[in-house]
Amino acid sequence: MGDLAKQILSRPIQLADQVVKAGDEATINKQECADIKSKTEKLAALLRQAARSSSDLYERPTRRIIDDTENVLEKALTMVQRCRDDGYIMRLFNIIPAAAFRKMISQLENSVGDVSWLLRVSTPAGNDDDEGFGYLGLPPIAANEPILCLIWEQIAVLMTGSPEDKSDAAASLASLARDNDRYVKLIVEEGGVNPLLKLLKEGKIDGQENAARTIGLLGRDPESVEHMIQLGVCSVLSSILKEGSMKVQAVVAWAVSELVSGNHAKCQELFAQNNVIRLLVSHLAFETVQEHSKYAVVAGRATSMHHAVVMASKISTSKENLPTLNEEEDDNQMGISNPMPNQMHSIVATTMAMKAVGSGSKSSLSSRFVTGDDEKPPEKMPEKSYSMSSQLKAYGSTAHQSRNASVTRGRELEDPVTKTYMKAMAARALWKLAVGNSSICRVITESRALLCFAVLLDKGDDETKYNTAMAIMEITAVAEENADLRRSAFRRTSPACKAVVDQLFRIVENADAGSDLLIPCVRSIGNLARTFKSAETHMIVPLVKLLDDGEPDLAAEVAVALAKFATEDNFLGKEHSRTIIEAGGSKLLVQLAYFGENGAQIPAMVLLSYVAMNVPDSEQLAKDEVLTVLEWSSKQANVIEDEDMEALLYEAKSRLELYQSRGSRGFHL
Numbered sequence: 001m002g003d004l005a006k007q008i009l010s011r012p013i014q015l016a017d018q019v020v021k022a023g024d025e026a027t028i029n030k031q032e033c034a035d036i037k038s039k040t041e042k043l044a045a046l047l048r049q050a051a052r053s054s055s056d057l058y059e060r061p062t063r064r065i066i067d068d069t070e071n072v073l074e075k076a077l078t079m080v081q082r083c084r085d086d087g088y089i090m091r092l093f094n095i096i097p098a099a100a101f102r103k104m105i106s107q108l109e110n111s112v113g114d115v116s117w118l119l120r121v122s123t124p125a126g127n128d129d130d131e132g133f134g135y136l137g138l139p140p141i142a143a144n145e146p147i148l149c150l151i152w153e154q155i156a157v158l159m160t161g162s163p164e165d166k167s168d169a170a171a172s173l174a175s176l177a178r179d180n181d182r183y184v185k186l187i188v189e190e191g192g193v194n195p196l197l198k199l200l201k202e203g204k205i206d207g208q209e210n211a212a213r214t215i216g217l218l219g220r221d222p223e224s225v226e227h228m229i230q231l232g233v234c235s236v237l238s239s240i241l242k243e244g245s246m247k248v249q250a251v252v253a254w255a256v257s258e259l260v261s262g263n264h265a266k267c268q269e270l271f272a273q274n275n276v277i278r279l280l281v282s283h284l285a286f287e288t289v290q291e292h293s294k295y296a297v298v299a300g301r302a303t304s305m306h307h308a309v310v311m312a313s314k315i316s317t318s319k320e321n322l323p324t325l326n327e328e329e330d331d332n333q334m335g336i337s338n339p340m341p342n343q344m345h346s347i348v349a350t351t352m353a354m355k356a357v358g359s360g361s362k363s364s365l366s367s368r369f370v371t372g373d374d375e376k377p378p379e380k381m382p383e384k385s386y387s388m389s390s391q392l393k394a395y396g397s398t399a400h401q402s403r404n405a406s407v408t409r410g411r412e413l414e415d416p417v418t419k420t421y422m423k424a425m426a427a428r429a430l431w432k433l434a435v436g437n438s439s440i441c442r443v444i445t446e447s448r449a450l451l452c453f454a455v456l457l458d459k460g461d462d463e464t465k466y467n468t469a470m471a472i473m474e475i476t477a478v479a480e481e482n483a484d485l486r487r488s489a490f491r492r493t494s495p496a497c498k499a500v501v502d503q504l505f506r507i508v509e510n511a512d513a514g515s516d517l518l519i520p521c522v523r524s525i526g527n528l529a530r531t532f533k534s535a536e537t538h539m540i541v542p543l544v545k546l547l548d549d550g551e552p553d554l555a556a557e558v559a560v561a562l563a564k565f566a567t568e569d570n571f572l573g574k575e576h577s578r579t580i581i582e583a584g585g586s587k588l589l590v591q592l593a594y595f596g597e598n599g600a601q602i603p604a605m606v607l608l609s610y611v612a613m614n615v616p617d618s619e620q621l622a623k624d625e626v627l628t629v630l631e632w633s634s635k636q637a638n639v640i641e642d643e644d645m646e647a648l649l650y651e652a653k654s655r656l657e658l659y660q661s662r663g664s665r666g667f668h669l
Contacts, residue, residue, distance in 0.1 A: 005054035008066050009047055015073035016044035019080055026083035032101040033083050036076055039108035043069070046115040056123045058159060060190045061152045065118050065141060069111040076104055110140035117149075121156040151176065151186050158195035163204050170199060170210035177217035184217065188224040197236050200252075208248040212240070216255030225259055229270060233259070238274035241283070246414045246422050253280060253425035260432040268437050277433065277440060281447045283426040286411055287419065288452045420461055427456065427467035434474040438485055441478045444471075445489035454499035457507070457517075469507075469520040472500060476527035480564075490531050501528065501539075509542040511549070519557050522546070526561025534575035537583075540565060544583040547604075552597040559592070559603035566610035577614035586611065586624045593629050598638070602645070605633045609652035616655040627656045 023037030047069070050057060082096060117139035142149035150172075157169035173192060176183040187193075193215075200211040215233065218224045237259075240252045256276060260267045271277070411419075430449065434441050444450075456468045479486040490497045507521045525539060532539055546558045562585070565576035580586070589611070592604035612626055621627075633639055634649045 003054075004059070005057045005062060006051055008063065009051045009054070012066055012070045012073055013044060013047050013051065015070065015077055016040050016047060019073060019077045020044065022077060022080040022084075026080055028083040029096060029101065030083075032096075032098070032105075033080050035105055036080055036101070036108065039105055039112065040073070040076060043073075043108060043112050043115065046112060046119065050115060050119060053119065053123045056160060057118065058122045058152065058156045058191075061118055061121070061149070061156075065111075065114045065139070068141060069115060072104075072107045072111050076108060079104055114139045114141045121153050123160065147176070147183060148186060148190070151183070151190055151192070155187070155190060155192045155195060158192070158199060163207055166195075166199050166203060167207035167210050170196060170207060170214050174210060174214040174217055177214060181221060184221045184224055187214075188218060188221075188227050193218070193228050193231050193233070197231065197233060200236055200240065200248075205245050205248060208240070208245070209251050212237075212248060212251040212255045216251070216258040219255065219259035219261070225267065228259070229266060234267065234270040234274050234276075238271070238276050238279065241276060241279040246411055246418050249283065250418065250422040250425045253283065253422070253429045256280075257425070257429040257432040260429070260435075268433055268435075268440055271433060272437075272440050272443065277430070277443045278447065280426045280429050280433075281444065281449045281452070283422050284430070284452045284456070285448050286422075288423070288455050289448055420464065423456065423460065424464040424467055427453075427460075427464055427471055431467055431471035431474055434471060434478065436474075436478060438478050438482045441475045441482075442485055442489070444475060445485070448496075450489070450496035450500050454496065454503050457500075457503040462516075466516050466520075469517045469524070472504070473520040473524045473527070476524045480527040480530070486528075486531065490528055492531055492533065492536075497531075501525075505539060505542065508546070511542065511546060518546075518554060522554070522557050522561050526557075526564045529561070529564035529576075530570055532565070532572070532576075534572045537579045540576060540579045541583045544580055544585040544588065547585065547588040547592065552600045555592060555596065556600040556603045559589070559600065559607045563603065563607040563610055566607060566614060568610070568613070573610070574614040577611045578618075580607075580611055581615060581618055581620050586618075586621055586626060590624050590626065590629050593633055602638070605630075605639070606645070606648065609648045612652040612656050617659045621656070622660050627653065627660050630656070 019040040020037050023033045023040070026033035050062075079096060079100065117137070138146055138149050154169040154172045154176075157165050158173075161169060173187055173196070177187060196211045196214055199207050200215065203211060215228065215237075218228065237252050237256055241249055241256075244252070256271060260271065414422075430444060434444060453468050453472055456464050457472075460468060476490070479490055492498065492501075504521045504524055507515070507517050508525065512518070522543065525543065540562070543558050543562055547555055547562075549555060549558075562580060564570065566573050566580060570576065586608070589604045589608045592600050593608060596604055608626060608629065612621060612630065615621065630649055630653045634646065634653070639645050639649065
């Protein structure tokens with residue numbers, strides 16, 4: 001605090017001196033005034049000690065304790081001044097009860113305790129007690145709010161303690177933040193964010209982990225997130241994701257996801273500006289797909305993802321090592337054939353095997369072919385002269401590759417549990433960052449993230465799979481509303497897109513009812529409904545089977561997803577509706593409309609209406625008495641309340657009535 005603390009302390013010191021002087025001049029109640037003088041002298045000594053240590057004082061408790069102390073000294077001065085002999089009449093009006101003196105002495109003792117605690121907690125290095133950073137006890141001021149003083153104590157340790165003590169203090173604050181939302185606000189209001197960020201930047205690994213965890217827990221409160229943003233939390237977390245221990249980076253990735261969840265709109269853009277997306281994708285891709293950077297242009301790279309995958313597939317077949325995959329898609333190369341999913345997995349497997357080949361002799365960012373222990377240039381190098389600027393760029397690229405090579409070697413030494421957790425948290429952070437943000441989704445899909453998602457859905461642990469599925473769900477949700485993103489990222493000719501969709505289809509087809517992956521995968525397929533061709537009926541049939549799963553929540557989600565295939569907004573809605581009918585969907589939807597729970601009933605009615613509008617001449621709809629179901633549905637109270645639903649049912653009934661007799665099971669043209 002420095003000069004500010006001296007200004008705060010000057011007034012109480014002056015008051016203490018005045019009380020001591022007035023105590024010497026007292027002629028009435030001399031013994032009581034002497035006791036007050038004694039306590040005040042002790043208090044004055046502590047205040048002067050605090051003034052000498054002003055640069056170490058922790059501001060928040062200093063202000064509160066000194067304000068209370070100043071009020072006590074003002075009352076003491078008034079009381080002692082009334083004990084001077086100003087004549088018989090004044091003495092008669094200045095009679096002070098003995099209880100008032102006892103109360104004043106007690107208040108002075110409390111002030112002494114408060115200032116002593118402030119000195120111990122703010123300047124522990126100068127403390128002669130053997131307790132060190134042990135439990136310092138609660139000051140008298142904490143009688144009404146002990147948690148506040150505990151928070152003060154931990155924040156003070158973060159400011160002045162040893163690395164081990166700082167780590168323990170951060171862990172204590174994390175425990176408090178986890179228990180109660182009010183404690184989160186107190187930690188932020190009492191100035192805990194700055195020392196946590198400093199510990200995250202400069203502390204040891206344990207301290208950094210605890211600091212990152214605490215910051216993530218503080219991020220659950222939107223107002224706290226706003227305050228942390230102003231203090232530069234986004235840039236600090238970004239720097240740790242770029243250079244730091246993987247254990248710390250994993251917790252930082254989790255903290256990013258928590259901050260974005262708490263105040264996502266502003267945090268998303270700030271994290272994007274600080275390059276967090278690329279860093280998270282890099283962590284996700286480590287030992288998942290072949291290391292490279294789409295952001296560094298290296299000579300000899302493939303010109304498109306199609307080209308790269310085809311090249312990689314050919315080389316894998318001939319037992320040679322792989323070139324770097326380029327996730328940038330070239331709209332002009334639509335005619336290149338797509339690799340099958342097993343080829344994609346073969347590419348990934350071969351890529352992971354390459355980690356054992358001379359990691360010190362090649363950069364993770366290079367896209368050169370490697371054979372044995374020797375590095376060879378690409379088969380075809382462009383023949384052109386290089387300018388000075390290109391040589392400088394090449395030099396900078398080489399230096400960058402050298403730094404990244406050392407980082408990669410450090411990653412490789414981490415234990416498998418840490419690597420797995422890092423991927424799970426990176427996927428979780430990308431999931432939260434992608435929510436409702438088309439620009440971030442575009443950055444994610446233009447990187448190697450989609451290919452990573454496909455592999456992790458297949459090979460990851462349970463937590464990684466879930467976070468990956470949720471990330472895909474959010475990205476596809478944005479793509480559903482953004483035609484440009486949908487066309488660029490989820491073209492059915494894109495190998496990465498095809499790999500992701502194949503994994504979604506596999507999970508839905510296996511239909512493990514207890515799996516947490518089913519609902520996000522079903523939603524993702526529904527979000528991509530406009531990208532499927534009429535011939536791709538294999539995507540619809542497994543969804544129709546899930547209508548008979550028995551789980552109301554799942555049945556509702558499946559109905560919503562299928563409705564996106566059958567809606568009139570879908571150009572292929574009629575073809576998809578026929579596929580739904582052929583797969584037995586109409587009968588299952590009738591059952592859901594009649595007997596399904598409320599959550600599944602409405603989506604089933606909506607889907608049945610779309611199917612009836614698209615294929616009103618279907619004989620199967622007549623056999624399943626869909627017209628009767630729609631008439632019954634239109635009379636239900638929960639349907640009548642919704643004008644859009646009522647209009648949809650009316651339109652579906654009108655079209656069916658053109659082909660089917662009311663109440664008849666026969667089919668009429």
